[in-house]
Amino acid sequence: MTNYPPSEPQTLDLGILAYGHAALSIDQCKDVRKSADSRFGLSPLLLKHSDEQALAALVAVFQAIEQSPLPSDHFADWAIVSCARFLGRAAFARVLEKFKTDGAWGVSVHVIPHCTAHGVAGTVSMAIKNHGPSIGIGGGQDSEDNALLAMASIFESGACPGAWMVLSGWSPELQIAECGAPISDSKCHAIALAISPQELGASLGQLQICGISATNAALAADDRTSPERQYVGLFDFLIDSYFGNTWMSSSSAPLQVRLRFAEALRPTFNPRWLRADQAQQDLTGHPRAPLHWPTAARPVNPLQDSATHD
């Protein structure tokens, strides 16, 4: 048995500098496609084939930038980490159907750039001219905590001063016919958070990501089935905090994610911990240092004041 030295669990504190939210109906998605040039400076041809989640992501990111006191070029070298739930499902259903009826020549060339898991990050990167790394994370249910983990990984080398975390999905989950046509009245949501490890003092809120030690890894795994151990997926947490829908449970992860928004935002953005237990301890039982909230929060609540296209 290898004698691995127990490594001290680390807690990573990150500041949230801006955020935006969009909720688009299918008809509103069509409007966004048509206004690609005026809204985002993009060719309408590009957005013609984009997934609805990419459209919602663009709206959310642009809203965040517009409402941020920071200049848009502040984000130029930031990373983009997108986590789109079931991206491209309707489009790929159409591809399967077209292939069945028309053969190889019926298969769209757009499915690869737009519907693979990096499609949203790539589209946002182009729209806001970001040159940091852009990646898609996960893709299925409840993989938003993985997006946070990925974002934290990107900061490690110091090459990126910040990252956009863009979470998107349909609520309720879109129902589609066999041909891929939507048959439910769902809305496509996206939340964009501008997150930086360097600017905690000026942030609107904070995220904490806590590691675990080697000694309790097995315990954490056993604990995974415990109801107390379960926490909601981050995207649903954010959406539900805002819209009051039913929470969904998430698979657990051996890293703990906590999110709080600054005092000024509490009335609309309920600062519930993602974990059911709200103990002021990390997973190893070590006392947690108190969070340092910004002393001067923004006077305006961007969520309260935002047009969400509802």
Added chain:
Amino acid sequence: MTDIVISGVGVVSDLGNSFTQLSQNLLAGVTAIRAVTEFPVADHPCRIASKITVPPAPTLLDAERYDGLFPGEQCTTFCAVQALADAGLWAERRQLRVGLVMGIGADLMLRWDEDRRRGGNLIARPLDDRGSIAECVKTLCELNGPCVTVAAACASGNHAMAHALSWLRRGWVDICLAGGCDLGVNPCSLASFGNLRALSRNNDSPRTAFRPFDRDRDGMVLGEGGAVFVLERGPDARSRGRAGYAEVASVGLTSDAHHLVIPDPSARQAGLAIQQAIRLADLKPQDVDYINAHATGTQAGDICEARALKCVFGDDAQPLISSTKSMTGHYLSAAASIEAAACLTAFAYDVIPPTINLVNPDPQCDLNHVANVALPARINVAMSNSFGFGGHNSTLILRRAG
């Protein structure tokens, strides 16, 4: 800073389902590209590829469970088990925090497509989804750490390496499995890439169709498979008497923000990714001995990569370079991983695998090619470029271990 080394390798490829077999074939200049016979391709613009046969269950796993998986899950699991066994850590894995980060670009599409072919309709009932390929591997191998799927088109595998580096340096995991696996040789993917005019149409000559950096290149040829690596802290590996295959020195990552398919012709961001990797590894350009190029054999892509390399290394100091895609085919989101394995081949055998089919080098790609025949050379630093659709630029730097 503590060094991070690769101490185990797992490979699934039509050139062999082990690092040794893959290496021997790469060094012999063997190509895996052939006519596709596994499904009807008469109406496909490209009818050639390197398509794998899914390997049987590793003896360390329950064969019945393995056999019930989708092919993408099987191949990734096979690689992970082989890598852990190769590192000598299979038996100990339950006692360790084993992270898993997989570069897979089309995880859901692979499963939706396979499910539909098996008569299912998972695509219409996504909430019935049993979880990602990476989660499947984590469950089957009983791994006990964070698990993430990362997608950045053809750069996905290098992004996975970058995440693993970070987790190890932060102390979040004891060891980390990182790699990529992609089974892109299926009817829809072959059709979509073919219709995009990204694939070679040299269907009558599969073995010579993929011609990176050659004047007569006409696009890429798809391949499939993957590679998974065990990464761990150097002192931990050495305490077990293992020097490791190589040190993972750095990963440079940028985005073009130019076009969803076409690379930025200025190659500025690709060059910056290379520079970033060199800087993060605390190296100078002249320290790089060998480059495994992205080189997909497209007209625009190869020229852009050559331009980026000239910006970084100058006209007269180009390191030795080859594109092993000419033999493996393009593994899409697993390309970076199989090409990292090719770099390990160069370290392990002191021989650089060649670019085959490089008969008439394109004057716009006048680099220091290892053309057609492997070249004996003892290298200390290898660099692997992976530049994905959508301008996802990544450069991995590996250094001779210890």
